[in-house]
Amino acid sequence: MFVKQLSIFVQNQSGRLSEIAGVIAKAGVDIRALSIADTTNFGILRLIVDKPDEAVKALKEMGLTVKLTEVVAMEVDDRPGAFAEAIKTLSDGGVSVEYLYAFLSRAPGKARVILRVDDNAKAEKVLNSGGITTLNEKDLYLM
Amino acid sequence: MNVFTPEIECADRETLEAIQTERLKATVKRAYENVPFYKKQFDDAGINPYGITSIHDITKLPYTNKQDLRDNYPFGMFAVPKSEIIRIHASSGTTGKQTVVGYTQRDIDIWAESTARAIAAAGGTKEDIIHISYGYGLFTGGLGLHYGAEKLGAVALPVSSGNTNRQVQLLQDFGSDIICCTPSYAMFIGETMKDMGISPESLSLRAGIFGAEPWTDGMRIEIEKLLGIKAYDIYGLSEITGPGVSYDCSCQKHLHVNEDYFYPEVVDIDTGEPVEDGVYGELVFTCIGKEALPLIRYRTHDISALYHGKCECGRTTVRMAKPRGRSDDMLIIRGVNVFPSQVEYTLTQLGFGTNYLIIVDRKNNLDCMEVKVEINENTVSDTVRDIERAEKVLENALQSMLNVHAKVSLVEPKTLPRSEGKAKRVIDNRKL
Missing domain, CATH: 3.30.2130.10 (VC0802-like)
Structure with missing residues (x-):
C-alpha cells in the first residue's frame, strides 16, 4: 500500500524548474505534494502526482531522467x-x-x-x- | 568470410614484403626526384635514395612531421605536376594551419580499394545500401567511404552529416544496411531515434563503420545496443589517405592495416626507435603506393601497437591496436599525461554514459580538471546521498586511472554539446 514518488535530477539553472512544471501542467497531471532537495550544483525534485505514469512519460519525452520510488x-x-x-x-x-x-x-x-x-x-x-x-x-x- | 581482395589481405608475409620492397623503392625515388623537401632532407642526412634493397631498410630513412607539411603549405610536398592532381582535401586545421593533401587518379583508386576492403570486412556486399553520414567536403570522411562503397558495387548514399531527423527518416525509408559516421554522431542518431520512438529492430541496419575520432570498446558496446548493430572501427588520417588506412574485421579486435599501400611502424615517442610487436608507441606510416603525396615515415602522433600473425578472420595483414588517442589530444595536467579515452573507458566501466566533457582550468597556478557527465538511468536517484556517492565513486576511479584528481559533476541528460562530426570532449581554459 505504498505510494509512487517521481524524482527528477535538475541542474541549478534559472528557469529550469519552470520548464519542468510546465511540462507536467501540459500533460494534465495534478501535483499532490512536492519537495526539493538542494545542493550547490543540482537539486532533486520529488513529486507525488495523480497520474504518475503519464507524468513520467511527459518528463522522459523532455529528455529528463526520472526515477520512480515507492x-x-x-x-x-x-x-x-x-x-x-x-x-x-x-x-x-x-x-x-x-x-x-x-x-x-x-x-x-x-x-x-x-x-x-x-x-x-x-x-x-x-x-x-x-x-x-x-x-x-x-x-x-x-x- | 567477406574479403574484398584475398590475394593481398590473406597473402603470406614473403609476398607482402616483396610488394612493399618494390613500392618503397619507387616511392623513395619519386619523393627524392620530385619533392625539394625530400631531396634536401636525404642529401643533408647523406642517404642514398637508390640504395633501398628491402622494406626493412625503411628504418634508415628520416621522419616526416606535420610541421613539414605546414612549412610547405599548400602544395609544396606534391610529387606530381598539377595536371596529374585530380582531387584536393584538407584537414580540419584545429591546431594551427590546415594541412593540404592531393590525389592522382591512382591515389583515388588506392583509397577506394582501401575503404572497399573496410566495408567488406564489416560484412558489406554489392546488395547493400551504404548510408554515409560523414561530412562531404574538404574533410576526407564522406568521399572516402563513398568511393569505397561504389568500388564494392554497393549503393553509396551520400547523406553527409547533419539534419538528424532526416537521417533517421532515410534509414527507415531506404532500409540502409550499413551506416558510416563518427562514433559520437552514431550515438546522437541513436538517441534521436529513441526520442522519435523508433526501435532499432524496425530498421534493416545491421552494421556501422565508425571512425575519425578515438573511441573505446565501452562506447562500441553502447552504440551496438542503441542502434542494434555491430560496430566496426575504421582508422585513417588525411595525410596518409583518409579513412581506410586500417579497419576492423569481424573479430573486432585490432584493425587490419592496408600495408600494401600504407606501411606501418610503431616507434618509441621519445627516442624514435622502433618497438616490438604489442608495445605501444607512436604510429608512423609510409605511403608506399601513392603518387601525389608520397610521405615517408610520417609521424601520426597516434598511440598504438602492432600485431603480426594470422588473424582468426583469415587475414594475414598486420593489425594495429585501436589508437589510445592522438598525442595531440593528450592533456598534461599537473605534469601527468591524460587521454580523454581513459576517462571514457572509466565511465563505461562504471555504467555511466559516454556523453562527457573535460574542462581544464588553472586556479592559483594549479591545474584543475573537471569531468561533467550526463546522468542516466543507472545513476539517477531520489536521494542526494546516492548522487553524491556516484560522483565520488567516479572521482576515485578516475583518480586511480589517471593518477590525477578530477572533480566529477553529474549534469542533466542532453545538456552537453552534441556533434555531427568529431566530438569535442575537452575545453582547456588554461591561459599559458
Missing part, C-alpha cells in the same frame, strides 16, 4: 505533538528516515507526511500497530 504516506492529527509521536513510533520501531515532507489534508484536522525510509514494509507495520494510518495512492489522489 514511499510511505501517513496521516496524523493536526495538533501539537502528533508529529513527534509518529516519529517516535518509527524510531522506536527501528525505522530510519532518509527524508520526509508534510502537507495539510483537505480532511479537517489532519496532516499528511510522505516518508522515505529504509524499509517500507516495516515502517507501515510499525505505524499501523502504533495506531497511525497509512494511505494508499487512491487516498492521496482523491483527497
Whole structure:
C-alpha cells in the first residue's frame, strides 16, 4: 500500500524548474505534494502526482531522467505533538528516515507526511500497530 | 568470410614484403626526384635514395612531421605536376594551419580499394545500401567511404552529416544496411531515434563503420545496443589517405592495416626507435603506393601497437591496436599525461554514459580538471546521498586511472554539446 514518488535530477539553472512544471501542467497531471532537495550544483525534485505514469512519460519525452520510488504516506492529527509521536513510533520501531515532507489534508484536522525510509514494509507495520494510518495512492489522489 | 581482395589481405608475409620492397623503392625515388623537401632532407642526412634493397631498410630513412607539411603549405610536398592532381582535401586545421593533401587518379583508386576492403570486412556486399553520414567536403570522411562503397558495387548514399531527423527518416525509408559516421554522431542518431520512438529492430541496419575520432570498446558496446548493430572501427588520417588506412574485421579486435599501400611502424615517442610487436608507441606510416603525396615515415602522433600473425578472420595483414588517442589530444595536467579515452573507458566501466566533457582550468597556478557527465538511468536517484556517492565513486576511479584528481559533476541528460562530426570532449581554459 505504498505510494509512487517521481524524482527528477535538475541542474541549478534559472528557469529550469519552470520548464519542468510546465511540462507536467501540459500533460494534465495534478501535483499532490512536492519537495526539493538542494545542493550547490543540482537539486532533486520529488513529486507525488495523480497520474504518475503519464507524468513520467511527459518528463522522459523532455529528455529528463526520472526515477520512480515507492514511499510511505501517513496521516496524523493536526495538533501539537502528533508529529513527534509518529516519529517516535518509527524510531522506536527501528525505522530510519532518509527524508520526509508534510502537507495539510483537505480532511479537517489532519496532516499528511510522505516518508522515505529504509524499509517500507516495516515502517507501515510499525505505524499501523502504533495506531497511525497509512494511505494508499487512491487516498492521496482523491483527497 | 567477406574479403574484398584475398590475394593481398590473406597473402603470406614473403609476398607482402616483396610488394612493399618494390613500392618503397619507387616511392623513395619519386619523393627524392620530385619533392625539394625530400631531396634536401636525404642529401643533408647523406642517404642514398637508390640504395633501398628491402622494406626493412625503411628504418634508415628520416621522419616526416606535420610541421613539414605546414612549412610547405599548400602544395609544396606534391610529387606530381598539377595536371596529374585530380582531387584536393584538407584537414580540419584545429591546431594551427590546415594541412593540404592531393590525389592522382591512382591515389583515388588506392583509397577506394582501401575503404572497399573496410566495408567488406564489416560484412558489406554489392546488395547493400551504404548510408554515409560523414561530412562531404574538404574533410576526407564522406568521399572516402563513398568511393569505397561504389568500388564494392554497393549503393553509396551520400547523406553527409547533419539534419538528424532526416537521417533517421532515410534509414527507415531506404532500409540502409550499413551506416558510416563518427562514433559520437552514431550515438546522437541513436538517441534521436529513441526520442522519435523508433526501435532499432524496425530498421534493416545491421552494421556501422565508425571512425575519425578515438573511441573505446565501452562506447562500441553502447552504440551496438542503441542502434542494434555491430560496430566496426575504421582508422585513417588525411595525410596518409583518409579513412581506410586500417579497419576492423569481424573479430573486432585490432584493425587490419592496408600495408600494401600504407606501411606501418610503431616507434618509441621519445627516442624514435622502433618497438616490438604489442608495445605501444607512436604510429608512423609510409605511403608506399601513392603518387601525389608520397610521405615517408610520417609521424601520426597516434598511440598504438602492432600485431603480426594470422588473424582468426583469415587475414594475414598486420593489425594495429585501436589508437589510445592522438598525442595531440593528450592533456598534461599537473605534469601527468591524460587521454580523454581513459576517462571514457572509466565511465563505461562504471555504467555511466559516454556523453562527457573535460574542462581544464588553472586556479592559483594549479591545474584543475573537471569531468561533467550526463546522468542516466543507472545513476539517477531520489536521494542526494546516492548522487553524491556516484560522483565520488567516479572521482576515485578516475583518480586511480589517471593518477590525477578530477572533480566529477553529474549534469542533466542532453545538456552537453552534441556533434555531427568529431566530438569535442575537452575545453582547456588554461591561459599559458
